[in-house]
Amino acid sequence: MFIGGRAVKGSVGELRGIDPSTGEALEPAYGGATPEQLDEACRLADEAFDPYRALGRDRRAAFLEAIAQNILDLGDALVERTVAESGLPRGRVEGERGRAVGQLRLFAQVVREGRYLGVRIDPAQPERTPLPRPDVRSWRIPLGPVAVFGASNFPLAFSVAGGDTASALAAGCPVVAKAHPAHPGTSELVGRAIRDAVASSGLPEGVFSLIFDSGYEIGQALVADPRIKAVGFTGSRRGGLALMKIAQERPEPIPVYAEMSSINPVILFAGALDERGPDIARAFVASLMMGAGQFCTSPGLILGLEGEGLDRFTRAAGEALAEAAAGTMLTPGIHKAYCEGVEALARHARVETVARGRAGHNHQGQAALFSTEAADFLADPRLREEVFGSSSLIVRCADEPALAQVVESLEGQLTAALHISDSDHDDVRRLLPVLERKVGRILVNGFGTGVEVNHAMVHGGPFPSTSDGRSTSVGTMAIERFLRPVAYQDLPEDLLPEPLRDGAEGAVDRLVDGRPVLAG
């Protein structure tokens, strides 16, 4: 663990990475934090907050870039450890590292440009009657220290130095990261990369701490700590709800950004099914198999109108899936939950098994494709629950209204994928308003797996896909989670924060009297 700059071995309980491809426990053993160590991490984060946020934006950007470089400099050691702890293929881990590094660098650019500060200036009008108008200027400042809970399914891009850490650090918030117990070794390596960047950038050590938790107590105490001002979490619905409850019951409630569960409906329109049903089916199976189905955006639900087109799709998907090799799942626990979820569907009286993938060994998940009718789907809420892994359910709808009703019945989702042809546009247009109310991202002729890290991306959605649909966890908009506005009225120029001054060096884009004025 890193309590600020200090590397310490946790002394509570024992955590070990497990190689899910063999079931073998990995060396070394790690220990969880004591309450005193947690307290120390939070104290350091609180002390670091003011100096860290006061740092020039160039230095903060350089710090993010130093983290990125340090992660790359870990080289193969990091890749090998991540492969060993996650069971993910090497190519995927390398790609994910590129993504983690890329988002740190993208946030560095966002910080340099300073547009995220949301500077607004309404200049004084001393002549206004009956009362002179004061000078009012506002920008957004960081919330304070942020607790980040790493995800199991993206041990690099959504864990210790993942999206939440990158956006919180970019916003000016110190981070206390709680390592996911499934990849302690990866967490240690990445945590060291950040710790070293803190030191080499001359920042206060409390800007970053990494703690382990051998149970749930330390993570819960982290969210309850009065010095923590926001929480980023990616994981299960149960875990996210528990953290939301703790955060709300604090004397000072704080925002929790939890990404929890999503079945990501795929909607097959009639024209597309006619034109290229089997092609879509093969692409669907490829998406479903990515990362052994352990993507938050994995296509867990297929909706289409019953008929020859959907039948052809179902046959083609079944054939492709039957050939699909079982993939090693992230942890024995996730594998067990997957098997139970698949088992429940297979046994369900109103659900038919279309196909199973190839059987695997150890903790490999055998893919599964099921089918049911809209009425049965509507009648049983259990069929709307996420089965985390390569399992998906086709729902056959008698007509367009039945399909719309199934969409209406869904909870909030991260994504919806529409497969359409030119002849489907009118049908799509009717469904779009319903989808907009349900999801964070609507995509056409593709699948939600593979989330671009850019400026327009929304990786979020209404509850329960996330705890707060007003936000995204991927892309540059994510920085907004960790900011709040502050206004300054009639402050003398030399007391104003630099980006709020007139014609400042380091000016940033701003709204002046509600009109955009671009810097440089």
Next chain:
Amino acid sequence: MFIGGRAVKGSVGELRGIDPSTGEALEPAYGGATPEQLDEACRLADEAFDPYRALGRDRRAAFLEAIAQNILDLGDALVERTVAESGLPRGRVEGERGRAVGQLRLFAQVVREGRYLGVRIDPAQPERTPLPRPDVRSWRIPLGPVAVFGASNFPLAFSVAGGDTASALAAGCPVVAKAHPAHPGTSELVGRAIRDAVASSGLPEGVFSLIFDSGYEIGQALVADPRIKAVGFTGSRRGGLALMKIAQERPEPIPVYAEMSSINPVILFAGALDERGPDIARAFVASLMMGAGQFCTSPGLILGLEGEGLDRFTRAAGEALAEAAAGTMLTPGIHKAYCEGVEALARHARVETVARGRAGHNHQGQAALFSTEAADFLADPRLREEVFGSSSLIVRCADEPALAQVVESLEGQLTAALHISDSDHDDVRRLLPVLERKVGRILVNGFGTGVEVNHAMVHGGPFPSTSDGRSTSVGTMAIERFLRPVAYQDLPEDLLPEPLRDGAEGAVDRLVDGRPVLAG
């Protein structure tokens, strides 16, 4: 009440406006809503949501302007009723009407310009390797029907057609307003103005409903209703916390924007005290007496360093306050709570009474100024509680660290007002980071009362001044409360919302690949 377009008399219990200057109950009697009427209002709001948000921005802006005009057209009838129900002076009510009308018109302008949509476009790069880059575009859509709880202290600018209603309607959210029981007649008149604007604008009737509640059940059921997607509230801490709890315990939790309590510290720096202490004292008393102290931004706490300067300030403030006439308070209940709060301070062993204002009659609040030492203030959390009305407490600090410690001890606040001279800048600079963590607006050589409605204003602050410090209830930024982002990936041009299309008519300012591109 207005359940959509239909005017109905509530049948549950009885509500009457009371003229607080006489204690006399006003005609007519109003009744509270039944659960069935509430259900109907929520159903209509839900049905109206999609058509209302699909409306062109010009029509939505014209609708906001029609509400403003209808309110003005109510003429003296509205002013007289508001004066009778609130005890506020006629000039203040007319000014407040101007503010309510002004903010509706300002939001109309915001809607026309469309910058609030936050359009972001990352165009496709089909040539990118290893994978082509998809086209991703995002904007912000309204959350859904919003429940608005009117405030007692601004019966026009923060009630049925106040800031929350204006920003929610501007965002594209239907509103179900719960009238404040202290001004049912005012609420009815304003509700009718909105209802008529809905009809004359040809909008679905569910865009607006107004309900009365003879107790708390209907208001609570409104927040619990699954079709309501956000809540705006201005009122007591107890009331706000109760609504937050209901909103969190829903199967689908929703955001609550509650503005609750604030004592708005005023900090007197040494140079300013030396230069013009008595002038500041008189300005302070004028601010404290505004609206009988019933402003959320009323200066309830004065901090200064002990010494001759503070003594002179205290004497001058005491003299000015002793001359101040008692003002009629909004309701008998508010008057009673004020008297109890003042009584508790007067009896407090460690608090001295500096002065009392002139005695009043009926429900008039007699102003009060108290003084205590920093150590005593720190020792007793009750001294940090808001006394809603013209009461304020001077805290004498031995030195700058003691003053900083008092500031550190404060809960979140809407405003902090600093009185400074040129010689104080270094001291101010040291305190600013602490203040930024505590408040939503920092102002210099003025008082927080009188909140400009503009683009830069932040009327919000960390908990418990509001439930969500990431937001403002005054100014154009308030529209952001009721929006969430949605992304579209690879949608054909004709399926995209118009503002997201390339070179669209009605184009709005946008970020393209992270760079601002201004419309026309």
